[in-house]
Amino acid sequence: MTAGDGRIELTDLCKRYGSGPLVVDHVNIDIASGEFITLLGPSGSGKTTTLNMIAGFTDVTSGTIKLGGRDIAPLPPHRRAFGMVFQSYALFPHMTVAQNVAFPLRERKVAKEEIARRVEETLRLVDLGGMGGRRPDELSGGQQQRVALARAVVFSPSVLLLDEPLSALDRKLRQTLQQEIKRLHEELKLTFVFVTHDQDEAMSLSDRIAVFNAGRVERIGTPADLYRDPGTRFVAGFLGESNLFSGRLRPGGVYEWAGHKWAVRDADGLPAGRDLVVRPERLLLAAAPTDVPAGVNSVQAKVTGLFFQGTHQRAELDYGDGMTGCAVLSPDAMAGIRAGSSVTAYWDPAHQVLVTPPTDPHPNEETA
Amino acid sequence: MPASTASPPTAASAPPAGRRPAARRRRAAALLLLLPALIALILFFVLPLLDIIIGSFTDPEPGLGNYLALFSDGYTLRVLGRTLLVALIVTLVGLLLGYPYAYMMTLASPTTRAVMVTVVLVPFWTSMMARNFAWMVLIQDGGVVQGILSLVGLSGVTLLGTATGVALSMTQVLLPFMVLPMFSVMQQIDRRLLLAGQSLGASRLSTFRKVYLPLSLPGVISGGSLVFVLALGFYVTPALLGSPQSALIAQIISVRTRDLLDFGGAGAMGVLILVVTLIALGASRRLAGTGTAVAAHAVAAGGDR
Numbered sequence: 016m017t018a019g020d021g022r023i024e025l026t027d028l029c030k031r032y033g034s035g036p037l038v039v040d041h042v043n044i045d046i047a048s049g050e051f052i053t054l055l056g057p058s059g060s061g062k063t064t065t066l067n068m069i070a071g072f073t074d075v076t077s078g079t080i081k082l083g084g085r086d087i088a089p090l091p092p093h094r095r096a097f098g099m100v101f102q103s104y105a106l107f108p109h110m111t112v113a114q115n116v117a118f119p120l121r122e123r124k125v126a127k128e129e130i131a132r133r134v135e136e137t138l139r140l141v142d143l144g145g146m147g148g149r150r151p152d153e154l155s156g157g158q159q160q161r162v163a164l165a166r167a168v169v170f171s172p173s174v175l176l177l178d179e180p181l182s183a184l185d186r187k188l189r190q191t192l193q194q195e196i197k198r199l200h201e202e203l204k205l206t207f208v209f210v211t212h213d214q215d216e217a218m219s220l221s222d223r224i225a226v227f228n229a230g231r232v233e234r235i236g237t238p239a240d241l242y243r244d245p246g247t248r249f250v251a252g253f254l255g256e257s258n259l260f261s262g263r264l265r266p267g268g269v270y271e272w273a274g275h276k277w278a279v280r281d282a283d284g285l286p287a288g289r290d291l292v293v294r295p296e297r298l299l300l301a302a303a304p305t306d307v308p309a310g311v312n313s314v315q316a317k318v319t320g321l322f323f324q325g326t327h328q329r330a331e332l333d334y335g336d337g338m339t340g341c342a343v344l345s346p347d348a349m350a351g352i353r354a355g356s357s358v359t360a361y362w363d364p365a366h367q368v369l370v371t372p373p374t375d376p377h378p379n380e381e382t383a
Numbered sequence: 384m385p386a387s388t389a390s391p392p393t394a395a396s397a398p399p400a401g402r403r404p405a406a407r408r409r410r411a412a413a414l415l416l417l418l419p420a421l422i423a424l425i426l427f428f429v430l431p432l433l434d435i436i437i438g439s440f441t442d443p444e445p446g447l448g449n450y451l452a453l454f455s456d457g458y459t460l461r462v463l464g465r466t467l468l469v470a471l472i473v474t475l476v477g478l479l480l481g482y483p484y485a486y487m488m489t490l491a492s493p494t495t496r497a498v499m500v501t502v503v504l505v506p507f508w509t510s511m512m513a514r515n516f517a518w519m520v521l522i523q524d525g526g527v528v529q530g531i532l533s534l535v536g537l538s539g540v541t542l543l544g545t546a547t548g549v550a551l552s553m554t555q556v557l558l559p560f561m562v563l564p565m566f567s568v569m570q571q572i573d574r575r576l577l578l579a580g581q582s583l584g585a586s587r588l589s590t591f592r593k594v595y596l597p598l599s600l601p602g603v604i605s606g607g608s609l610v611f612v613l614a615l616g617f618y619v620t621p622a623l624l625g626s627p628q629s630a631l632i633a634q635i636i637s638v639r640t641r642d643l644l645d646f647g648g649a650g651a652m653g654v655l656i657l658v659v660t661l662i663a664l665g666a667s668r669r670l671a672g673t674g675t676a677v678a679a680h681a682v683a684a685g686g687d688r
Contacts, residue, residue, distance in 0.1 A: 070578075070582060071581075072578050072581075091581070091586070091587075092578070092581040092582055093580075093581045093582070093583075093584050093585055093586050093587075093589075093590075096584065097582060098582070098583075099578075099579065099582035099583075101575050101578070101579060103573060103575055105573065105575045105576050105578070105579035106579075107576060107579075107580075107594055108598070109594075109597045109598055118580070118583050118585070118593075119583035119584045119585075122583060122584040122585045122589065123584055166583065167582075167583075170583070170584065176582075
């Protein structure tokens with residue numbers, strides 16, 4: 016069983032429990048072999064259910080899952096041959112590290128010497144060489160998750176499924192293991208399907224991100240594309256920070272919000288109900304209105320807080336009308352800006368994007 | 384940083400001066416709390432037990448006479464063998480009934496689980512006499528159980544007054560001791576381990592055998608040794624449902640003390656069964672580590688003798 020074709024096609028995938036609503040609602044994702052794809056979304060958005068359907072732990076209500084062009088719906092989990100890493104590590108506590116890693120090989124009746132060789136090799140791959148004799152409970156959380164990773168890839172699966180593998184770890188370990196996972200992906204060239212609710216994790220690891228919202232894939236694309244052009248207000252709010260204005264698009268390239276009129280480009284033919292997004296690093300602040308250059312869009316704001324963060328400073332802004340936002344600036348660009356002062360926030364119209372406002376209320380949206 | 388490197392030495396140098404007397408005082412207080420139980424245990428358990436052990440060597444005359452008689456009368460060993468066999472059967476049948484039951488309890492909804500616990504505990508809550516007489520009615524000649532057995536072609540099976548009838552009733556009575564330890568261990572098994580096993584290429588059956596079963600084993604050993612030990616010393620059920628021909632060891636101890644007034648001989652039998660019990664507990668401790676055997680001791684002390 017070698018790393019074969021790891022292409023996964025999800026077509027109109029749906030899941031419904033009993034007679035409840037669809038928790039996964041016509042999900043279509045085509046995952047290329049060797050791709051690192053992240054299913055990102057708030058809890059209850061259907062991302063984990065989707066992963067469990069791929070793994071075979073959850074029955075599919077309708078739709079198909081294909082691996083390498085073959086429908087895998089009839090296959091039980093143990094015949095799908097996907098590696099899987101769980102948030103809770105799920106190491107077998109009654110086995111040593113080496114026995115844990117050997118488990119999938121023993122199930123596949125691999126010869127003894129071959130098992131010993133591959134276990135040691137895989138443990139070295141995750142920096143745990145020589146730890147084979149330990150018990151899982153003698154290891155730290157980070158080490159346990161490395162064992163789980165080794166166990167999930169030791170049998171050369173074509174696909175690795177990761178269900179929030181870093182959520183149980185502290186911040187520093189999370190970063191180390193992120194690099195580890197990235198490195199594993201590059202070395203092993205498997206398809207990685209990674210589930211998380213952490214946008215930083217998603218953006219720094221993935222080739223592509225599928226943003227889940229209320230059971231649907233709201234957007235799918237590379238991290239940079241999704242960040243630059245989120246497309247919907249939900250994605251803008253979930254991926255990175257935003258200054259979000261809910262105004263209206265007027266004829267003639269004008270966007271109107273709370274009495275302000277801003278220039279917009281390429282907005283012909285778009286419906287009037289669009290939200291305008293400016294990313295914090297695209298926003299500039301001027302202490303006096305006279306400092307604002309020509310040809311930009313601007314808005315009055317009150318600085319409610321200033322935070323020094325080493326490489327940059329962060330200004331919390333209040334635009335009135337209950338609208339808040341933030342700007343991230345180099346320390347030099349903050350000259351003359353004080354907490355509590357009124358400023359003019361401005362940006363180049365090229366750096367703003369229009370997104371679709373939510374069609375139905377999503378209660379989780381603002382928590383992102 | 385400087386503050387944190389400076390503080391450990393002060394923290395380490397402080398205790399020798401101030402903490403030791405406090406620790407000693409705390410230990411003394413703990414001892415004081417244990418005292419009532421300790422006194423009761425010595426007065427009502429250790430001293431009588433010593434008396435029995437000493438009596439078994441000295442009554443009616445000093446020496447090993449009582450023990451030699453036990454091993455040579457050809458009767459005691461047979462009864463002991465029968466008692467061990469009944470206890471073993473009760474344990475094995477209890478395991479077969481209790482394991483799936485405890486497993487289903489871990490899967491059931493909280494309401495269903497509460498019902499299942501109640502069903503297991505009902506024999507616990509009924510009066511011992513009511514329970515045993517109920518079994519007597521059930522298994523007597525012409526009773527319900529015999530009727531059912533004759534339906535499946537086993538007519539004329541006598542249960543009342545036999546070791547089989549006794550084992551049947553003991554199995555039911557001891558089931559909670561089997562189910563509850565197993566349930567408490569099974570409940571702590573992370574079910575995601577089973578998903579992990581399947582994701583790694585093991586079928587459901589294989590995952591159960593290699594992951595779930597080994598992890599549930601402490602509960603099995605704990606419940607099994609508990610039931611085995613309790614069954615060894617069971618008296619009321621065999622006395623009521625059994626017969627002198629199928630007597631178990633507790634019955635012949637009773638006969639010795641009350642009818643024959645052979646306290647030395649009865650004491651020797653008591654010591655014998657105590658030794659067998661300790662061997663059984665020691666073996667289970669070996670099998671499952673200390674924790675379960677300690678639990679077995681704890682519950683055995685309050686058991687239904």
